[in-house]
Amino acid sequence: MKLLKWLSVTDRFYKIYLDKQLAPYGINNSQYMFLIKICRSPGILQDSLLNMFYVHPSNIVRTVATLEKQGMITRSPNDKDKRTCKLYPTERALSIIDEIQMICEKTEVLLLQGMSESAEPFYGFLNTGGQKYHIGTPYREKGGGVQ
Numbered sequence: 001m002k003l004l005k006w007l008s009v010t011d012r013f014y015k016i017y018l019d020k021q022l023a024p025y026g027i028n029n030s031q032y033m034f035l036i037k038i039c040r041s042p043g044i045l046q047d048s049l050l051n052m053f054y055v056h057p058s059n060i061v062r063t064v065a066t067l068e069k070q071g072m073i074t075r076s077p078n079d080k081d082k083r084t085c086k087l088y089p090t091e092r093a094l095s096i097i098d099e100i101q102m103i104c105e106k107t108e109v110l111l112l113q114g115m116s117e118s119a120e121p122f123y124g125f126l127n128t129g130g131q132k133y134h135i136g137t138p139y140r141e142k143g144g145g146v147q
Contacts, residue, residue: 014107016113017110018104022103030062030066031066032065032100032103034102035072035097036097036104038067038073039094042088043088045087047060071092072092
């Protein structure tokens with residue numbers, strides 16, 4: 001149970017740390033991944049976020065609505081399927097996204113500090129664990145897996 005405990009503790013504390021770092025930009029630890037993806041892939045379909053981040057669809061709807069309300073993104077109907085929306089970053093988001101990316105990268109470096117070898121085995125461990133528990137959840141992409 002030590003592993004579960006420390007995964008939980010690390011998750012909780014890194015989110016607190018990240019929230020403090022991102023606060024000046026008006027976003028938090030549950031929004032940064034979405035904002036980075038939308039800025040790096042303008043016009044991305046909202047539905048595609050489900051298979052990228054493996055969160056409940058209601059979390060995506062809520063996060064997208066919050067980012068839109070904050071003036072970070074805009075939504076437009078998808079011409080090919082009116083049930084989905086395309087997401088675009090605003091100038092406000094584009095003006096801060098590189099700084100947000102840098103904060104996230106520095107946070108990763110801090111988390112991995114002290115590891116004697118490459119972080120790749122650690123990423124592999126986390127990916128394998130995600131694969132094991134991801135099966136059977138509603139977040140599984142048809143024919144795909146955790147990336």
